[in-house]
Amino acid sequence: MAQTFTHDLIVVGAGPSGAAAAMEACKAGLRVALIDKAAFPRDKLCGGGITGRALGYIEAVFGPLPADLLHACGQVRMVAGAQEICVLTDARTPSMTMRLALDGYLRGRAIAAGAEDFCGNRIADLDLGRGVVRLADGLQVSAPIIVGADGVNSQVARLLYGRAHDPARVGFALEAEVSGPSSQTMELDLTAAPWGYGWDFPKASGRTLGIGGLAVHNGDLKPRFEAWLRAKGIEPATVTIKGHHLPFGEFREAPGKDHVLLAGDAAGLVDPITGEGIGWAIRSGQLAGQAADAALRMNTPNRALALYQASMSDVLRELRRARMLSKLVYHPFMQHRFLRVLARSTRLQSRYMSLMAGEMDYADVHLGRVLRIGFRILTGRGG
Numbered sequence: 244m245a246q247t248f249t250h251d252l253i254v255v256g257a258g259p260s261g262a263a264a265a266m267e268a269c270k271a272g273l274r275v276a277l278i279d280k281a282a283f284p285r286d287k288l289c290g291g292g293i294t295g296r297a298l299g300y301i302e303a304v305f306g307p308l309p310a311d312l313l314h315a316c317g318q319v320r321m322v323a324g325a326q327e328i329c330v331l332t333d334a335r336t337p338s339m340t341m342r343l344a345l346d347g348y349l350r351g352r353a354i355a356a357g358a359e360d361f362c363g364n365r366i367a368d369l370d371l372g373r374g375v376v377r378l379a380d381g382l383q384v385s386a387p388i389i390v391g392a393d394g395v396n397s398q399v400a401r402l403l404y405g406r407a408h409d410p411a412r413v414g415f416a417l418e419a420e421v422s423g424p425s426s427q428t429m430e431l432d433l434t435a436a437p438w439g440y441g442w443d444f445p446k447a448s449g450r451t452l453g454i455g456g457l458a459v460h461n462g463d464l465k466p467r468f469e470a471w472l473r474a475k476g477i478e479p480a481t482v483t484i485k486g487h488h489l490p491f492g493e494f495r496e497a498p499g500k501d502h503v504l505l506a507g508d509a510a511g512l513v514d515p516i517t518g519e520g521i522g523w524a525i526r527s528g529q530l531a532g533q534a535a536d537a538a539l540r541m542n543t544p545n546r547a548l549a550l551y552q553a554s555m556s557d558v559l560r561e562l563r564r565a566r567m568l569s570k571l572v573y574h575p576f577m578q579h580r581f582l583r584v585l586a587r588s589t590r591l592q593s594r595y596m597s598l599m600a601g602e603m604d605y606a607d608v609h610l611g612r613v614l615r616i617g618f619r620i621l622t623g624r625g626g
C-alpha cells in the first residue's frame with residue numbers, strides 16, 4: 244500500500260539553514276513540518292557577524308531584516324597578540340547581531356509563511372528511509388523529502404554517515420559575552436589560536452569575545468582563552484565561557500542521500516578562513532527548499548540530492564578555494580610571513596577585510612595573485 248504523507252517536506256532544525264529551507268519551500272506552496280528540539284527563542288553560540296554576502300542571502304529569502312536586529316561596525320582593528328597590524332576606518336565590515344533575536348525572527352517568518360511548528364519537541368525516532376519522524380510527545384510526521392538542518396552535531400548526518408563530523412578536521416571555539424557600552428570597532432586577533440583566530444565583536448549592549456580554530460591544534464583552548472581575556476583586562480571568572488564545534492572547512496561534497504538533504508552546519512558549510520557560517524546556512528537552506536520543490540514537481544523525491552548538489556556547485560567551489568587559501572593564512576610556516584606582508588601592504592589589508600566581510604568572493608582571488616602573495620610571503624617582501 245502506498246505511504247500517505249502528512250507533509251511534503253520535513254525540516255529538522257530551525258536555525259538559519261532550517262528556517263531558510265522551510266521559508267523557501269512554503270513560498271513554493273509545499274506543506275512543511277519544521278522540527279527543532281529547542282523551544283524558541285533559543286540562543287546559539289556565535290560571534291553574530293553578518294557579512295554582506297549573508298545579508299544578501301537573508302534578504303533574498305526573507306526580505307530586508309528589521310534594523311534593530313543589526314548593529315553597525317565602523318572600523319576594524321587587526322592585531323597579532325599585543326602587536327597592532329592595522330586599523331581600517333574605511334573598510335567594508337560585517338554587521339553584528341545577537342543570535343537569540345535573529346534566529347527567533349527567521350524561524351518566526353517561516354512559521355508565518357505556513358510551516359507547521361514542531362519546535363520545542365525532541366525527536367524520539369527518525370526513520371530516514373520511510374521519511375517518518377516520531378516526536379517525544381507521541382506526534383508523528385511524515386514526508387517524502389527531509390532536510391537535515393540540525394547543526395554541527397546533526398542527527399540526520401549521523402544516521403546517514405555514522406558520524407556528524409570528522410573529529411580530526413572539525414573546528415572548536417570558545418566565547419564569552421561581556422556587557423557594557425556599545426562600540427563600533429571590531430577587533431580580529433589573527434594569532435589568538437592556531438589554525439584560527441580571535442574576535443572581539445561590538446554589540447548594541449556589550450561585546451562578544453571568542454577564539455577558535457581547528458580542534459586538533461587547540462587542545463589547550465580553555466587556558467589560552469582565559470589568558471587572552473586577561474590580556475584584554477577581563478577576569479575569566481567574571482564571565483560565562485561556552486564552547487561549540489564548528490565545521491571549519493569540512494564540508495560534504497554530496498550533502499545528503501537521495502531524498503535526504505543536509506544544509507548549513509550539518510553539511511559542513513563554514514568558511515575555513517573567516518568562520519562564517521550564517522550566509523552559507525541561509526543559501527544552502529534556500530537551495531535545499533528549491534530542490535525539494537523541483538523533485539516533488541517531477542514526482543521523483545529521490546532526485547532531490549542530485550538537483551540540490553547541482554545548484555550548490557558555486558557554494559562548494561567557494562569553500563574549496565577558501566580551504567586551499569586557509570593553508571596560506573594559517574599554516575605555521577606561512578602565517579608569520581603572511582602577517583609580516585599584511586602589516587606592510589594596505590592593499591592586502593583591505594582585500595583581506597573584504598573577504599572577512601563577505602564583500603569579495605574567493606573566486607575573485609586570482610591564482611596568479613595568490614602565487615605573487617605567496618612569493619612575497621616567502622621572500623618577506625611587502626607591497
Ligand SMILES: Cc1cc2nc3c(=O)[nH]c(=O)nc-3n(C[C@H](O)[C@H](O)[C@H](O)COP(=O)(O)OP(=O)(O)OC[C@H]3O[C@@H](n4cnc5c(N)ncnc54)[C@H](O)[C@@H]3O)c2cc1C
Nearest residue numbers: 256258259260280289290291292393394416507508520521
Ligand atoms: C563560537 C562560534 C562563533 C561563530 N561566529 C560566527 C559569525 O560571527 N558569523 C557567522 O556567519 N557564523 C559564525 N559561526 C557559525 C554559525 O554559528 C553557524 O554556521 C550557523 O549557526 C549554522 O546555522 P545552522 O542553521 O546550519 O545550524 P544551527 O544554527 O546550529 O541550528 C541548528 C538547529 O538544529 C537544532 N537541532 C540540533 N539537533 C537536533 C535534533 N536532533 N533534533 C531537532 N533539532 C535539532 C538546534 O536546536 C538548532 O536550533 C560561529 C560558530 C561558532 C561555534
